[in-house]
Amino acid sequence: MGKVQEHKRAAKAKRQEDRGGATEKRVDAFEIEGVVEECLPNTMFRVNVTSSPVPQLVGQNLLGTLAGKMRLFRIRVLPGDMVKGYVSKYDLKKCKITYRSVQKALHSN
Numbered sequence: 001m002g003k004v005q006e007h008k009r010a011a012k013a014k015r016q017e018d019r020g021g022a023t024e025k026r027v028d029a030f031e032i033e034g035v036v037e038e039c040l041p042n043t044m045f046r047v048n049v050t051s052s053p054v055p056q057l058v059g060q061n062l063l064g065t066l067a068g069k070m071r072l073f074r075i076r077v078l079p080g081d082m083v084k085g086y087v088s089k090y091d092l093k094k095c096k097i098t099y100r101s102v103q104k105a106l107h108s109n
Contacts, residue, residue: 016102028088028089028090029086029087029088029089030052030053030054030057030086030087030089031052031053031084031085031086032047032049032051032052032057032062032084032085032086032087032095033049033050033051033052033082033083033084034047034048034049034050034051034062034064034082034083034085034095035047035048035050035080035081035082035083036064036077036078036079036080036081036083037061037079038079039077039078039079040063043065043066043071044063044064044065045063045064045065045077045083045097046061046062046063046064047061047062047063047064047083047085047095047097048060048061049061049062052087056092057087057092060092062087062092062093062094062095063093063094063095064083064085064094064095064096064097065094065095065096065097066096066097067085067096067097067098069098070097070098070099070100075100077097077100081100081101082100082101082103083097083099083100083101084097084098084099084101085097085098085099086098
């Protein structure tokens, strides 16, 4: 493989790194991580929460929608994908998906 392809692969890997510390903390939202369980119409998803700073949210199924940049660049999200997002403290049943992980979730079924 040539030098150009190696350079492109390195650039792609760098773009896919999660730079979560670069954003400022929101006071009225909780960060969550979860697994997409089901795809619904209108780019909505059923998300099962795996980790959250609020213990009551862990294990809950939330209705998730894509956030602005994910919708703008048409990032595809499929069932089984690990996602990150946030939940507003005013509506704990809905979440905004802000990041899709490259790795698939490990199901222990």
